[in-house]
Amino acid sequence: MDEFELIHRITPRSLFHREIEIGIGDDAAVYESKKGYQEIVCVDTMVDGVHFLSSHSTPADIGYKALAVNISDIAAMGGIPKFYLVSIAVPSGWRETDIEAMYEEMNKLAKLYQMDVIGGDTVSTHGQMVITVTVIGEVEKGKACLRSHARPGDIVFVTGELGSSAAGLSFLLGEQSAEDDRLVEHFIERHKRPVPRVKAGLICSRYQSVALNDISDGLASELNEIAEASRVSIDIYQDLIPRSSDLHKLRSEWEEWVLFGGEDFELVGTISSDQWERFDQECTSCGVPVYKIGRVSRSGEANVFYYRGQDRILLEKKGYNHFRQDR
Numbered sequence: 001m002d003e004f005e006l007i008h009r010i011t012p013r014s015l016f017h018r019e020i021e022i023g024i025g026d027d028a029a030v031y032e033s034k035k036g037y038q039e040i041v042c043v044d045t046m047v048d049g050v051h052f053l054s055s056h057s058t059p060a061d062i063g064y065k066a067l068a069v070n071i072s073d074i075a076a077m078g079g080i081p082k083f084y085l086v087s088i089a090v091p092s093g094w095r096e097t098d099i100e101a102m103y104e105e106m107n108k109l110a111k112l113y114q115m116d117v118i119g120g121d122t123v124s125t126h127g128q129m130v131i132t133v134t135v136i137g138e139v140e141k142g143k144a145c146l147r148s149h150a151r152p153g154d155i156v157f158v159t160g161e162l163g164s165s166a167a168g169l170s171f172l173l174g175e176q177s178a179e180d181d182r183l184v185e186h187f188i189e190r191h192k193r194p195v196p197r198v199k200a201g202l203i204c205s206r207y208q209s210v211a212l213n214d215i216s217d218g219l220a221s222e223l224n225e226i227a228e229a230s231r232v233s234i235d236i237y238q239d240l241i242p243r244s245s246d247l248h249k250l251r252s253e254w255e256e257w258v259l260f261g262g263e264d265f266e267l268v269g270t271i272s273s274d275q276w277e278r279f280d281q282e283c284t285s286c287g288v289p290v291y292k293i294g295r296v297s298r299s300g301e302a303n304v305f306y307y308r309g310q311d312r313i314l315l316e317k318k319g320y321n322h323f324r325q326d327r
């Protein structure tokens with residue numbers, strides 16, 4: 001594999017965004033930013049053995065997810081993704097065709113959002129595959145959906161079903177088995193191919209003071225982040241949280257997946273109750289599934305309470321934590 005030849009191959013022949021003065025091909029990318037908008041930048045890394053298993057995921061799967069999770073962070077700000085940069089550390093066992101397959105899949109996903117790759121980095125490693133993607137997006141000035149926007153009385157909502165990604169992972173890790181192949185496929189697909197909620201995020205940005213977070217570490221963790229940033233307490237209700245109707249058939253502790261599993265890459269947020277109905281209707285008419293799961297109760301302490309029937313349980317900020325595996 002030749003580094004420079006590889007870069008040449010992954011360089012796009014055409015671009016969606018004309019404001020790019022230079023993308024791949026110089027020391028850094030240069031582009032014009034748009035008046036009246038703010039830039040949004042995020043980066044997330046994925047490591048073989050930690051975020052994926054190269055024995056169970058194809059290079060295409062890995063590329064897809066590395067880009068999708070970053071697009072999800074832009075969506076969680078209410079932004080539109082525009083550009084991305086990809087840094088890869090490639091182990092000796094990887095072939096050039098693997099890298100190409102990875103880029104091809106990222107390209108396909110990027111095309112859906114008219115995003116351009118504008119740079120990156122390529123190195124070899126004696127360790128595991130590492131892929132780091134940076135995504136740059138934009139949001140109308142002052143419209144970003146910050147975690148600090150939750151206010152007492154707001155409605156708490158999520159988009160789409162929770163817990164399915166964690167269920168899929170448990171199949172991949174061999175912790176779980178099921179007779180029905182279609183069921184297994186569904187959950188594994190949810191784990192390997194999360195669909196970032198860009199449209200939902202954009203709708204949120206058009207309403208006043210929506211708080212948003214994307215679900216990477218788990219609902220409990222993300223809600224605690226909103227509670228902390230807004231200094232409010234939040235109540236959510238078990239029977240309102242959307243999940244696959246098959247989830248409970250897989251494991252009696254399915255609730256663990258829903259609350260702490262993570263990697264659903266759905267959005268969780270808060271919106272004032274007077275805007276809720278209009279928001280709910282707009283989401284529905286745009287094909288975005290949105291569910292009310294609770295309320296912001298009061299300001300002061302940052303607690304998240306989970307109501308299961310008559311029980312009220314304090315939801316701790318536990319979930320996926322790279323340095324503390326307490327699950």
Ligand SMILES: Nc1ncnc2c1ncn2[C@@H]1O[C@H](COP(=O)(O)OP(=O)(O)OP(=O)(O)O)[C@@H](O)[C@H]1O
Pocket residue numbers: 044073216217
């Ligand atoms: N090594 C680092 N150096 C500087 N800032 C960091 C570093 N790691 C994280 N951050 C910043 O800390 C904040 C929280 O990061 P985190 O990775 O938890 O984001 P997230 O989107 O909530 O989670 P996830 O990584 O699970 O998607 C972000 O503002 C991020 O940019």
Ligand SMILES: Cc1ncc(C[n+]2csc(CCOP(=O)(O)O)c2C)c(N)n1
Pocket residue numbers: 044045049050051052053169216217261262263320
């Ligand atoms: C092989 C394997 N083992 C465990 C997991 C679960 N996992 C890894 S990172 C993460 C949180 C988000 O990551 P980050 O906080 O780094 O963005 C989760 C839930 C996985 N995907 N693959």
Ligand SMILES: [Mg+2]
Pocket residue numbers: 043044
């Ligand atoms: Mg992160």
Ligand SMILES: [Mg+2]
Pocket residue numbers: 072073076213214216
């Ligand atoms: Mg995030």
Ligand SMILES: [Mg+2]
Pocket residue numbers: 044069070073216
């Ligand atoms: Mg993230």
